[in-house]
Amino acid sequence: MKISGSNELLEQIQNNNLCVGCGACVGICPYFKAHKGKVAMTFSCDRTEGRCYAHCPGTETDYDVLANELFNKPYEEKPIGNYIKIYGAKAGEKAVNGSFQNGGTVTTLMKFAMEKGLIDSAVLTDSIDMIPDPQIVTKSDEIGNFSSTKYMASPTVSKFNEAIKMGHKKIGVVGTPCQMKAIGKIKSNPLDREEFKKPETFLIGLFCTWAVDTKNFIKLLESKTDISKIKSMDIPPPPAEVFILKTETEAIEIPLDDIRKIVPEGCSLCPDMTCEWADISVGAFEGRSGWNTLIVRTKKGEELINSAISEGYLTVEEFPDENVTHLTKGSVGKKKRGLAKREELMKSMDQNDNGSATAPSVVGFR
């Protein structure tokens, strides 16, 4: 696998409009910066090998390396990735109440992980004037302020980079599939840098079908209402096909088709719905409001879940087989669409090949 530099990153990802703004290239050097959901290079860099390229979830990735790192075995090509168990879950009676998107599982578990000393810091995403604003949190009672889905691309990984720089050794992260993939690549330390040697992590992945472009999303919301009055956002389960904005006085429905128009091009290439590169993954529990789907993927994840259950922080129930089938179907659908789109893109790049541009390929996934 060839590791290139920032010029190749720009050529292959940014210039092809494939950047999803995860922030993996941000916070490691003075050149890449995130602003309002977009990542940009401010000054040129002539290095031929860089972490910006090596860590980007859009560049060539060896899935076997990621799987060995997280699961101690090669990549297995399962529709919903490697897992030990799937639960229906929600915050337990000991958890602090809050305004959660669904069951409060993510907030509760991150808080629990910090209180138990599994992590010394957590990279979470807040928002300022609607714009996603990732932060490093070191106090467990602040974790509750970060609940609720942002729907927008967020440069969360930049704060993971920063946390390492600051010297945090055990870092918890809540993020989307692209962000978790980037963290997997960072942890594999492809450039063999001393300070990136295996930081301990606890990774909670979020199910994701797509995110939306921040600026365009805010523009769309501004066309519907005064955005400072928005209290919550939600996508009710199918067949609703709407996005709902709630203010104190009204609920505004936006057709999902309008939302899909502002999904970044890079998202359409993503083959991962259930966030495979995490210790646990959490999403909505379709058909059961106030509950989450919880996929336990690693030993570390399993241990934490078990103690959270036994100490009353998490309430779980069996996840019905028909829901597993449904989840698998959804995951396969996203994989097929993502890989087809990637193939199409690679073909078009080959056709326009001017000798320099190469499409990012996936190794280990066929």
Next chain:
Amino acid sequence: MSIFTEEQNGTRHLLMGNEAIVRGAIEAGLDVAAGYPGTPSSEIIETLAKYAEKNNHYVEWSVNEKVALEVAAAGSFSGLRSLAVMKQPGLNVASDFLLHLSASGTRGPMVLLCADDPGALSSINEGETRFYARLMEIPLIEPGNFQEAKDMMKWAFELSEEIRNIVLVRTVTRLSHASGNVTLGERKESVGKAFFKNDGFILDPMEGSVMSAPVAYKHGEQQVKLKRCAEIFEKSPFNVYEGPVNPELLIITSSICDLYSKEAVSLLNAEKRVGILKLGTTFPLPPKLIEQYLAKADKILIVEEVLPFLEESIKVLAAELAPTIGAKQFFGKANGDIPMVNELNPDIVVTALSSILGIEYKEVDEEYKKRASEICFFGSPARETTFCPGCPHRASFFSINKNISMDNRSGFTCGDIGCYSMGMLPGGFSTLKTLHAMGSGTGLASGFGKMTKFGMEQPVVSVCGDSTFFHSAMPPLVNAIHNNSNLTMIVLDNSGTAMTGFQPHPGLEVDATGSEAPKIDIPSVCKGMGVNVEVCDPFDLAKTQETLFKFLESDGVNVLVLKQICALSPEKKGKKMFNMSIDDSVCLGGECGCNKMCTRVLSCPGLIWDRETEKSTINDVICIGCGVCASVCPSGAIKKEEA
């Protein structure tokens, strides 16, 4: 003892061309001088201003060239001897008034001195003054050496007095900025007493109203004056022929090209074959004199810089004279022997001469030439044109470029004229995307800011200097505000007309002569226009970038004044704000995570990349301690300590 205040008639001095011009004006009995700084003309007003009090002159740096010409004209209308000074692009600015002035005529002697810059050594154009003489129908004279620079300047005032119209004197960089021997002449008394007569008969040129109407009548009068000039020019001692009685080839030339021609003829040992007619009076041409010399040779080579001004006039004359002098063969711009761009030099003239005369000429030994070009190409380190160490513009462009990149909407910056024009170059992070006349950056931005109607979503920024703000950026700013345009105007205020040598401008508390003067505050002016304005120190990168982001993302017109005095200004020179140092153990050098941010990107000459240790170091000799590099260092290796 100064030659600019004393008589010193008959003494000989080594003078810069511009100093000779000043002495010429003083010998002519000057009263009033006004100008706007611009290389290569700036030393003229500067020198006059320095001695203004002793000489009882009124000298000012005007807000722009048009106003300078108007101020000087007021001197002339009051019966005084007056001078306006500018570089060629300034003449474009002043030309509107000049068209009317040349038609109304002058009273006291009035001279307009324009300095051209063929080859654009200190300009972004090689505009021509000479064609204005034809367009405005005023006499043009051009000194060809340092003595003439003084003598012709003095004579220009006499000529103006005789024809009662403005006289255009043209100099070029290689005359204005080189030095040569000059023998001084007698100093005339200044007029010293001003009165504007205006109650005479309306058409009385000396006592009536001064104006260009009635147009046909005044225009006719103007052309009579020009005819009179041609007659005077027939006997001018500044038109000189040197060479054999009947040369094989006649060179007709003017200005500094006379020296190039003489040198070329001498290098080719062609003195017996070539004659040189050097013209000091280039518009209108004296036809009889031209006829006399055209008749002597069959082959004519015209040697002049840039456009074929002389060549075309002489060809017209030759066509009219063909029945008496016969057909001539012309060499010059039209046949390609003399290039139409860039300045000339003796080599170019030698090349033209050797081909016309069939003389083989080798400038240097082939082997030597080969070695020299090898050494020049491979042996000398590549050095980019860049800002001085500690220049506030570097910090400003760093922030502008960074913000526009991060904003990610393909925003761009319209440039303007000053040191900061170098924002075009890698040393200024290639931030500027347009560069034209003074004030044009904001004018263009005002237009770009209205292209939203056609789907343009790119944020628009313009930059202008403090002196440029007063010169010509206020009208486009007013335009942008009134027409609801969207732009961020950044005034790069370094407290002086820095590029041309710190001449004062209306934003400062001193005038040209160093006396106290009311200062016009740029932010207050902008506020008065009703526009949002903020002032930041460009060395405070964080605050500057925060403010700029806010402006880039807001609608309408916003002005950001980035105020920090020029690193070379006399007030600041030698005073360090911080002592800078670099911690080797922290410096990442070329590693991923930095890759020489300070020496490769910021590129301040005060920073040195040490090839051996592969770390950055501070060049203590030239570092002025602005502290900006400490702000851009990603690893905190660069330390600043209050000096």
